[in-house]
Amino acid sequence: MTLTSSTLSPIHGAIVVGASSGIGEAMARRLAREGYSVALVARRVDRLNAICDEINAQLGTKRAFAYPHDVTHFDEVPTLFQTVLRDLERIKIVVYSSGVMPTMALNEYNFEKDRLMIDVNVLGAIAWLNQAAILFDRLGSGHIVGISSVSGVRGRVVNPGYGMTKAALTTYLESLRNRLTRKGVHVLTVKPGFVDTDMFRATGRAASMAISSDQAAGDIWKAIRARKQILYTPARWAWIMLVIRYIPSFIFRRLSI
Amino acid sequence: MDYVSHPLHPLFYFQKTFYLVIRERNCSLIIVSLFIVFMPTSDRLTLLQNFGRSIKSAAYIYRPSHTEHVAEIFSLAAEREFKIGLRGSGRSYGDASLNAGGIILDLRRMNRIIEWGPESGVIKVEPGVTIQQIWQYTLEDGWWLPVVPGTMFPTIGGCLAMNIHGKNNYVAGPIGEHVLEFEALLPTDELITCSPQRNADLFYAMIGGAGVLGVFTSITMQMKKIYSGNVWVDAWSAPTLRAMMDDFEPIKGESDYLVGWVDGTHSRGRGQIHRATYLHGDEDHEPTQTLSVEFQTLPDTFLGVMPKSLLWRFMRPFMNDLGTTLVNTAKYYHARLFEHRKRYVQSLVAFNFLLDYVPNWEKSYGSGGLIQYQSFIPREQAHDAFVEMLRLCQKRGLPTYLGVLKRHRPDQFLLTHAVDGYSLAMDFPAKQGNRIDLQKLADDMNEIVLSAGGRFYFAKDSTLNANVVKRYLGEDTMDRFRKLKARCDPDGLLETELYRRLLS
Known part of the structure; x- marks a missing residue:
């Protein structure tokens, strides 16, 4: 795909937070391929630089830019957001993909792990997406993409903290959507099922159950273009969650999912 | 220094x-x-x-x-x-x-009028003062701006940065020629004073310098003495662009303003000429009346009934290829049948600020907006190049909705757009679906302009690229500009999207 920048059709920018692995990395690669200048934000500097170099080498032009940042350093976010906006000039898409899910035994209650999940999965998302909301509110356009999870739909016996953070993120994104749709901004809540990422592998499930993160990124890109509100990827999880959502509590509390 | x-x-x-x-x-x-x-x-x-x-x-x-x-x-x-x-x-x-x-x-907000000499006609203003503020301030003393754009809303700082011209460019030059002196704050924190005698290199570069060398902090300008708030206007139609240009040449010596409307949907560029001359001596029997702000104020209703603030909404349905063709044809035949060889008086404001006649007219182009493509071509080559451009637009299915022809003369400003010849300004609607085609059209028209020895104007442009600018300005001019930029703004603090696109 050849791309020329002109005033009438400028190259737009995208920010992907949590771009050093998983769905974030795949999204960064996809957006760069689709012609965006992409700011990759993540903590692991080496990994980040390697991905940027790879994308730029593949495309033969500088499209990926690395911004090392730990999402739990909330105070740095406004300044870093400004720096990215300054460098890319125009930002059209902000994807928040950072997320952690420490392994948690069924009888484990661990405040430190829960707090880490709240910091990364919720507060980091709010810090970044608030900035995106301000910008897009002013612009009257833009796409906010939050990677939530099917885990946020019900409180399950496995990892209470994780499900809680994803429920919080889903509700936060819904609020953003209700605030910003009237301003012309599109907010997409992504609820991945089994996607073959580091997080998925840590659960010990068979890789054959999952789709690749590139496939997930493809679904997300299509959903952005179609201005879809909620995306289950893979799509069959919409049906699975429809069932799970309506399992009555007296049954659900006896299940081990 | x-x-x-x-x-x-x-x-x-x-x-x-x-x-x-x-x-x-x-x-x-x-x-x-x-x-x-x-x-x-x-x-x-x-x-x-x-x-x-x-x-x-x-x-x-x-x-x-x-x-x-x-x-x-x-x-x-x-x-x-x-x-x-x-x-x-x-x-x-x-x-x-x-x-x-x-x-x-x-x-x-830097919009104060610092000094005014009603005898000398010299005015000193801050850069945020608008053209409107100036004429309203000086008119009753019998002074008018020597050069005005087609709208009264720009600031004088912006007008200088772009070195704007009016319908009298062939006689009065650009606005910069009427500036006696200006002060500017450079990014190096120096406050400098420039005039044609003092810091002349910066005087001729900062005027027309696109606002990337420094910030004008005060501007001293010589106004033009007038004896009436009215001008004589002659209007007549021209069946082709050739006829229009042939009409321009012999009368430009005795006309204070000359402008041609060009029907961009017509293959040979038919249109209408308006020519204006100031009233002199006692031609105006009631100068105190015509030189009042009230007299000059544009009516705020159309045909006496419709509020003008709503007018652009009524233009909206005609802003498509078919609508424009119909409106242009009607306008041409109206000019031919009812306004041909007509002479009348019109207020300076009504004649000069035609773009302000319909407030927010630019909104009638819809959510995609519009662009203007204006090129300046030497007299000998102008006709053929403009006709070639008009036909190219029509062939591509991107006709210009509004064409304006003006006569120009060269000036000595560093990044000047003027030539001894003509300019044709063409408005195009920018829609979601035509932007790439529009850019391609502009790129192709650039080649026509460049091979005709033409130039471009930063105030209007959104389609040029750095290479085209280098070709019409020349390597020498670019070098001189870059050296001045390095001297005034060594850290490269002042930048605009236009600067990054064309001059950096």
């Missing part, structure tokens, strides 16, 4: 020392508190657009009201490595006053 440095406000130097502390990273507490205070906060983040409403750009906006404030923002921007773009009323058609992701200095 003949730079004169004026002392700035003492608080400014106090603040400078704090920035030094930051730079040296000696005192971390102060660093933190200053960052909080001086970081461009998100409430400054503002959506800005070009006048054509075809480009969207978000920037952190600052509205200084004194030179000291400008100097403060220079320091702030340098510290955070932000670029600063200057902006007045934002009436440039393209990206000349946009700076996405950076800082925009909106200079409209």
